[in-house]
Amino acid sequence: MEMTMVKPETRVFNIHKDYGLNEAKKLGLFEWRKPFVKRYVEEGFPRWKRLKLSQIPLNDLKKYTGKYLDGNAKILESFSEAIQKGHVGKFPKMGYDGAHKKFTLMSYAFFNAGFFIESSGESKIYAHYTLDSNPVIIENSLVIVKSGSELTVVREIDGTGKLRVSTTNFVVEEGAKLNFFNVLIAPKTPISVDSNVYVVGNNAQVETYDVILGGDKTAVNHEIRLEGVNAKASLFSFYFTTGQERADLECKLIHKAPKTTGYLEGNGVVKENSYVVFRGNIWIPSDAYGVESREKSHSVNLSPTARVDAIPSLSVRNNMVTAEHGASMGSLDEKKLYYMMSRGMDKHTAVRLILEGVFEPLMNAIPMKSVKRSVKNGLFSRI
Amino acid sequence: MRLLKIIDLHARVGEKEVIKGLNLEIDYGEVHAIMGPNGAGKTTLANLIMGNPNYKITSGEILFEGKNIINLSVDERAKLGIFQSFQYPEEIPGVTVRNFLKVAYDALHPNEKISVFDFGDKLLKIAKSLKIDPVFLDRYLNVGFSGGERKKLEILQLNVLKPKLAILDEADSGLDIDALKIVSKGINAVLNENTSVLVITHYNRILEYVKPQFVHVFVNGRIVKTGGPMIAEELEARGYDSFAV
């Protein structure tokens, strides 16, 4: 007997001057955008309670100015170029809604930035966006990691802008490996929505590091679909919020194929009046036997008025699996502080060291010095 | 009629053939030791006699008291009087040692219908004679047990369930001298003219306490030599390679 259940529906709201056909025309490649625009105007914006989202000020949209792509790959070009050259056909087929379909459709309909990467052998790409000169960035990106190749993508967004919406589709083919660093250091940017979907094939691997350091209201969504046998994925989410910032981080591991392995880890710090909710979902359907999936999250709360919520969920339909999750939150470990201070450190230094320790695994993993520096500075300014 | 007779046994684990024509005879009231290098398949043999479904017999017979048992399930073989002691026995949370043993005892003696109290007394007596702390009896089966505690529990089971053939798999790994003595005492306590013990081991330390009449050298899936206790000393001196065929 197929059993159904009831799930809460997100309420939506509409805004007065939403983007539409005119904006799409101004951006060019209208034929490609048109079907998405049509679907976009039919949707409303989500009234997200946890992010307290009730309005979206939309500003003038223009093409992204400045170079933001660097690196080597079989094909590396902007998304617009990819469409013009016919590298991107009918797209997307993934049926992915991201953080919310309104924003995903916005990316497909109104993108003014974005990249198309096709890798072979070993490739490294650095995408660096800055909101200072481009206050509205709507990104649409597609990445294909060809069979047997290894691709490292470092995406960094910094500066202060008005809106950043991004949707990225990753296809990781058989035996390929993807290392993805998604670094958002954009304090005071009112709204940032970052959606990423990964389709992982047989024996392929994905390792993602997601870093949030700033943004008034930030929603991040990573959906990893392990579709091939023996596919593996690890996602490490790091965050440090302060002031009035609010972030909603959602990571989903969908084990479509048997013998797949997944690991989700969330680590972060909240301070002052900020708020973070970390949602980790693990979904194991009935034909996915031999799956191993784990989730862990720990947060450190530095202020009495800051808040962290965790919603780790497990949905399992096959019993030949290992599935676990754990979530914990607390303040700084008093014992650790005491120990450090008894060795002569003052409290401030001790606190700093402990917090740095939280981000140590991230710092070790980042492959680019400049990005490491930006993250370090971002952290220090918050500690 | 022998207690156990294994005739030209071939078996595989997955795709690999691990037992390649093994012959073995164990009579009532005898102590046998099978010694061999690690990874040779000694544990496989124990599992095959007990009936572990993960091991596939491709040809040959295992006769227990004259009856071929290769098609019997694990519990059916246990009821016939076969006992396998494990190197790493399973943890069963929430089930006390006491409760577990009562259930197992009842399964083996369905007509006896011993009461919980009488069984409790019996259990306590055996535990004491083996120098096992009675507090042990109310802990959950193997949960959080040290290596030595697990071995003691296996020995306790052996003495409560009194099988006809006890297969002790590497009973002396991970034990200190005191625990080794307790384990050996426990094994010797069950030995009688109707019970036999098959000790599977890599080292001959335990054989100083449990004296075998027969020692078999097991190399490459077969028994390559059978002899008296002297074999054990020979192995100690020359190593297994000297026996390789």
Added chain:
Amino acid sequence: MKKDFGEFNIITRKESGFDRRLIEEISFNKEEPSWMRELRLRSLEIFLRKSNPNFGVDLSALDMDEIVPYLKPNAKKSASWDEVPDEIKDTFEKLGIPEAERKVLSGVGAQYDSEVVYQNIKSKLKELGVIFLDMESAVKEYPDLVKKYFMRLVPPSDHKFAALHGAVWSGGSFVYVPEGVEVPMPLQAYFMMASPGIGQFEHTLIILEKGAKLHFIEGCSAPKYSASNLHSGMVEIYVGEGATMRYSTIQNWSKNTYNLNTKRAVIGKDGTMVWVSGSIGSSKTMLYPASILREKGARAEHMNITYAGKDQHLDTGSKVIHLAPYTSSKVDARSISSDGGWSFYRGLLRVSPEAHHVKSTVECSALMMDDRSASDTLPIIEVMNNDSDVGHEARVGRIREEQIYYLMSRGLSEDDAKSMIVRGFMAPIIKQLPLEYAIEFNKLVNMNFKSSVG
């Protein structure tokens, strides 16, 4: 004749009979004071207005019209013994339930003669100053006390089924334990099965004054059958300063039922609340015992065991709300799903900003017996301050072959081995139940495995 999901909300059709007149009839028949009648009518209004919960089990097949007849005061509430499903009769047989009890449990026949047992403890309770009587009588005999507390913890506006309950509640127990009194024996709900119809809308209200202590047991593991398939009961518990309350339930409603209960306790300074629940029956259950830790030092412990078998969707969990500092909570929720059953753990753990130095741990373990069954865990953890220590862990697993092999090597059959492992899994919680319940619960599980082991 299935009703449309939407129509469920609009029961104003005359034929259905679910209206003011019915409620007034119910109230009149019970000879209730006007304030209670008002409460019922207000609840009815809310019920008709509100929509179904937007989460949980699928209620679209629940037909209110079928229930109405059972609400009418003089309607035939009892089924005849012939109507009782064989499966239920078999279970009675296997559990060794006495003849008389069988009839009561299946809604056949009128009063159960628990009078004898009840009389014995009645005098003892009187000595202690403890009030224990059926809820309906309590409304009449202790109006001030009841009025102060009845549906204050769970008001009719709380959710749709709270409103339904408010409108049609019937039967249940009222317990009042005065200051410093420790009730020496557990009190059982089934002493109060005065009205036939197995109490599908029972209301239990328990008040513990300062330093009081009570263990209350609800339900029984024997299956309860009733032709009416909706159970919307409610339990409200007030734990006073330094008082200790223990509420044990075993629920084994027959497989045709919807079990939508609300259980809530509010705990005062240094008070302790312990919920022990075993759910094995019903087709669909939504049950989230809630503890509100209102004052400093309050403590709550939740222990749940849920067994979801064929065609069952059990959505259970716990709600713990920390409103004051130095409060602590512990949740141990275990579930087993087998044979296509679906067990869903839904939890809420909230630490409010003023609840400093809270310690809380939640552990959920799910055992899936096969690959047709389903297990979900959805905990929501909200921590609104920075000096609390909160941890949550969950794991989903199966019985491993190695465990079965080990037990079989000791002579247990495969079914017996599985049964033993499952009982071991549940043991820490079953241990908390009164002995007869523990034994019966284990028997029920054994029956699911056709095991003969006790």
